Amino acid sequence: MREFWLHWRSVLAKFGARTPTGRDTAVALALAVLLLLAHISVTLAVHDGQLPVSLPVFVWLNLVVTADLGTIALRRKAPRLALAAAVGMLLVATTLPHSYAGAGIGVLVCGYTVAVLLPARSAMPAIGASALVTIGGGVLAVALGGSVAGLPVFWGNDGSSTWNLVLAGLASHALAGLLGGYIRTRRAYLAELTARIALLHADRAERAAAAVRAERGRIARELHDVAAHDLSAIVVQAGAAERQLDGDPEGTRNTLREIRAQGRRTLGALRELVGIMRAGDTEDAARAPTPGLGELDGLVRGARESGMIVRLVIGEQVAAAQPAASVELAVYRLVQEALTNARRHAPEAEVDIRLDYAEGELDVAVRNGPGAVPAQEPTDAAGYGLVGMRERVQHAGGNLTVGPTRDGGWSVHARFGRDS
Structure with a gap:
């Protein structure tokens, strides 16, 4: 399912629908076109190629459905306004002389969006008001001789049983609200979990960096001791070589060899020391043997x-x-x-x-x-x-x-x- 949605998001992005509102607009437009084609084909097939109503009424019916679906494009920017507009389009659809499938989809989608984007204390009153107005409008339309059989919010009930009509309207809004609430809660949980993981990673990285800094400090102290010891030995040996230079050439050579070996070891130690800063030294630590x-x-x-x-x-x-x-x-x-x-x-x-x-x-x-x-x-x-x-x-x-x-x-x- 995730791969399917990602695929369609990439398809919509190719047509300029790169923002959430843009994708909602593209979806609403696609649904309007599909329902229009379905209405034309089904109506002509059922009525032997003739429209059951006049052409102006047929056009008006499709405009109402298109307006209802158009609320989907506004659901993220103004969820409560979009829900109110969808309910209004649904009430208009109940007054039409022909029961038309499609009107009411906007109510379900916008109700779900309200539950997702708004906190529960704001979403529940909005969805409850939508349910009361929708059910009341449906019951009144049936009482005045209208039909609500084609409206998905009433699950195909024709209004012969007022109780079934009320239950269908309540169930539609309850399902939209519960699904939206679940998605909102899950998103909040995942966001909090992601934030905690990021915080743990940052804390772990900081603690590891602190450990590295502390270890480098210890290394700097110990290498300093090594370098100081070796350089002192070289200085002493150089003085001895200077004194032996005239009277003991062979001893001077041996001393110079020792100086060379000691110097090579000291260079290795100094190479380790470069770039390492000493911090937090104490007198006891500085004098500790290596x-x-x-x-x-x-x-x-x-x-x-x-x-x-x-x-x-x-x-x-x-x-x-x-x-x-x-x-x-x-x-x-x-x-x-x-x-x-x-x-x-x-x-x-x-x-x-x-x-x-x-x-x-x-x-x-x-x-x-x-x-x-x-x-x-x-x-x-x-x-x-x-x-x-x-x-x-x-x-x-x-x-x-x-x-x-x-x-x-x-x-x-x-x-x-x-x-x-």
Whole structure:
């Protein structure tokens, strides 16, 4: 049904009916043309090619029907006025000498529109007044010898039973009002639901951005410590090289090699530091030591003391690779966060930590099996752990992959390249 309506909306748009009022006008005009053709063909077929009334009366009948349908074009701009005009056209139709199908469609459509666009306290009196006037006019027309059999608002009743005529009129208005009220309530519900979803998305995005900003602040502090330590070491080594320059050329060369290696690591750390603003530093935070690969044993030991089953395997080539201090820090924080997530989301699960170095790339993998509850990605309410983890790994020049494992556990895998 939705596809059908969208199709006809596109068809109407091609003919200039791009606004709701324009589409209503096009629909009203199409209905008027169709009813006119139906009236002509049916009337001529039933009466052996002759009109049952004179041509002026026939034209007047079709004008009344067209005017009734014309109220549909005004239903969105002035719903109560359109309903009143439709009721007026219906009363005119009851006075005509020939019962004519079609008059009264505007009453049903405009009654529905009033229920959709207006609040219930305004729509109910308008629809009730329309029902009273319509039913009263129909009963009076039948009493004066008229016919209402062709009016859809009376469901084909000829007026022989006043009670049936009243019930038909009430049922028509009640159905239009109930349907319109349902559509109005549903639209309001969907609008409120959409607003809530948009608000939740905005709140979630803001909280995620705040978490990223906080994590960047922590990264800035730690990288600042790394850069300050390395630069201090370079300054000391350069002074030693200056003193050895004349008396110990070989020692000077060794010192210069150390300065070069230290400088390369420091450049990597400074590259991470550029563009990151420090905020909210305290004296204790600024002086805190920067953890690295050497502190992983203590981290694992603390996890084991808390009751976790943790296995740590570090490849022989990792220590010899001498990764940058920023990479060591990222690895430490990644393992720390992975252990925290495993403890929280998979209690009593076994955790395997493995570090390997091959072909200039450092691989860090942390996997845990299923715990007391099924493994799942930590939610925002749990603390943005993955957001900070991904941010830290990316700033260290690595790539992070997280996801569930086949056995119902969880896997965290980071890879740092040669230039990290």
